[in-house]
Amino acid sequence: MTRTTVVGFDQVTKRYGDVRAVDGLTLDLHPGQTVALLGPNGAGKSTTLDLLLGLRRPDTGTVRVLGTEPREAVVAGRVGAMLQSGGLMDEVTVAELVRLACALHPRAHPVAEVLARAGLTTIADRRVDKLSGGQAQRVRFALATAGDSDLIVLDEPTTGMDVTARRAFWATMREQADQGRTVLFATHYLEEADAIADRVLVLHRGRLLADGTAAEIKAGAGARRISFDLDAPVDEASLRALPHLTSLTLSDGGSAADAAGSRRTVRIQSADADATVHALYGLGLHPRNLEVAGLGLEQAFVALTAAEEAGQP
Template identity: 45%
Template sequence: MGSEHAVLARLDRVRKHYGAVEALAGVDLKVRGGEMLALLGPNGAGKSTAIGLLLGLESPDAGAASLFGEPPHELQARRRVGVMLQSAGIPDTLKVSELLDLTRSYYPNPRSVADCVALAGLDGLLPRRYTKLSGGQQRRVQFALALCGRPQLLFLDEPTTGMDIEARQTLWRAIRELVAEGCGVLLTTHYLEEAEALADRVAVLNRGRIVAEGSVHEIRAHVGQRRIRCTSALPAEWVSAWPHVLDARRDGERLEVIADAAEPVVRRLLAEDAELAELEVQRAGLAEAFLELTRDSIKHDDIKEAA
């Protein structure tokens, strides 16, 4: 295994309690160089606790956390990490250019301002005060600040919240470029389309335990559902009542059906609508697998479509 796939961060049988609540119950987790790991889970699953332990912001009650083979609170380990958390704590009266200059001053070999601007899509924002930016623009600035020290490991906690489609695509391109250069990335997101598009590996955390881990394809294989798409005039309400159909909905002329067995549903669709066209059958996506794996604790707002 090449050095770019070395383990950069690790949780080893970690347990963490907050009073009577067990936030993590013997979790093993590895983040390697040159890959993105998406850590997914419903609210309260333990994702923030796992990140806090890896960053040295908290200590485990049992087990061990490490960064680059060292305790996470060691300065030498922290200097090799870039962090973009949901609560940033940034001095919001400074201009974007001043924030970049300040953050770059903490590192002996910082990334250039031009590179930070290009990677995060900050064109035109340098002279503006942070407090005057929109939520999505502030997230882009936070991403740029996380890159200033040329990190070997990047923690991204809900990075695209509040971003429009163009800004999200810019950030996705930057993440792919960083991973290709050997950077390791730990991503948490409720936008499962984002995880499906970016992740090399996925770990699903539920009630403090890893309930599934593997490639996106391997996680999707946890459910036998199929997604059927076609152009059809059949009413979705009628199709949803058929045997083997779990859900049916319309998007304009397109009909989308989630089924636990594709063949009988496809045969009936073709029999009921002679004009049916553009038929596609796919394995259910990461969203359906996530719902199945976390069914005992999922809430409606724990999963979002990337828009």
Template identity: 65%
Template sequence: MSIATQPPRGVPGQVAEPAEVAAFAAVTRTYGQVRAVDGLDLTLRAGETVALLGPNGAGKSTALDLLLGLRNPDSGSVRLFGSTPRQALADGLVGAMLQSGGLMTEVKVRELVRFACDVHPRGYPVDQVLETAGITDIADRKVDRLSGGQEQRVRFALATAGASELIVLDEPTVAMDVSARQAFWGTMRAQAAAGRTILFATHYLEEADSVADRVLVMHRGRLIADGTPADIKARAGARRIVFDLDPDPHPDPDQLRTLPGVTALELHGRTLRIRSTDADATVAAIYRAGLYPHHLEVTSLGLEQAFLAITGTEESAR
């Protein structure tokens, strides 16, 4: 069961733009001398799975707190489903799984989840929520007897206790092992397929690369990149070139660094790893230099390398 936002009607034969779920307009939030969120403009639309990335202190958690009405902006506005965040939560339109805040102790998992289902305006049956979260086997265990990964799955159950249209997750797979993380994202893919909008902050960049259809990168409170994972990688403006060299003659790394497009270079034995902004020009120059690469591979940067390149460029520009 899910409740999907209906897109507005458009011109016959045209695909209507998905409905707006959330909007930040010139939002600023400061703590003393620290500007945690700095003029943030952002729109989320129905049906998106969005990853929110950024180094520690980038403003991710503050942005989520503002979205959920846990904090108010110093300036600008936040709208959620065309209303205030607190009204949207009261209407059961949003489910959230946050890092902050503990779970009730001295109660069983089933009791806690049943309470969440009962208070949700459109709550699901408790057994359905337990099964979806993969915690049926620990339903009769007290909450304070759970491992860190089990606590995360209980938090997820509380976030999905009813038919919310937006699910907000702050570092959802922290403390989960690899198999639990894989199972969790399998469940989230099913939530997205049911029409929900998913927004999650994570430090596991491989999760963003494999799960998200849109990636937001924050740095020092500002949004510095917004696009698909492929867009973010392309924005880094570099590709990776890897190959093996003949043992003789041994190349001069300093000379290789002067090749066109090269921004970084590592030589380990006979294996050369190059980062280049113009892979075609770099490879052509390698051949012109009399080097004959074996097992040549030219690939895009992974999301992690692209993220580091984008945030590093932003930091050096300050």
């Protein structure tokens, strides 16, 4: 059975001078997916969103949104967007601005419904230029969801929001996806991507480095975390010589040899945890509270991008 394609990138490239912000990007997004777009600064995330929204055109390749050109889908009201760039109108109230957005949308929701969904009902009469950063973000969210769009695009949506507002925001986004809408968001909060996204895309130098569930991305990083306590002093160089070690941190950031007789907490990342632990005991050490676990999404992201950097000139 063929799946409907909401967003399609086919060998898309976008250059700025000698820099390839997007480099041969190919991907498809489907209805009801919540998709996190991750990547270090300069990875091409913003350019990818600009291409998707028709704000820029690719140098090569094609971008299709809901079977048509991106700008046509946006004009038809089938795409809602919440971007970092661009300000909000001053000297109008929250309700007035949302009312304007609803009036302009070809498939608008009732104003009261939009305000309630964004948690703005109690501040509807407040002027936009008097809002806090988190409140302004909620207004941008309201503008992005003023109508019945099939695709919602969010760029760093929870910046400035407190924990309660962030939880409420993502509960609303999950409802949107459950209703069949596709939600694509770029974020630096990797814990949000881990908890919210059904699918994670990792960009690096404009190319798609990884694509899968958060669990698949973490497994694909090929490393595991090892943590333990040591009650006896040990030479840090011996720990760093353990096989398959990719990183090592000590509890106080100093040298293990500087804290003779004190308990030290050691945290390791290893590409082969079994071999590393075997060698650890081979040193004659007696680790306490030994734990071996998979990487979190943030650690997997760092490992993937670091490995890619190491393999490129």
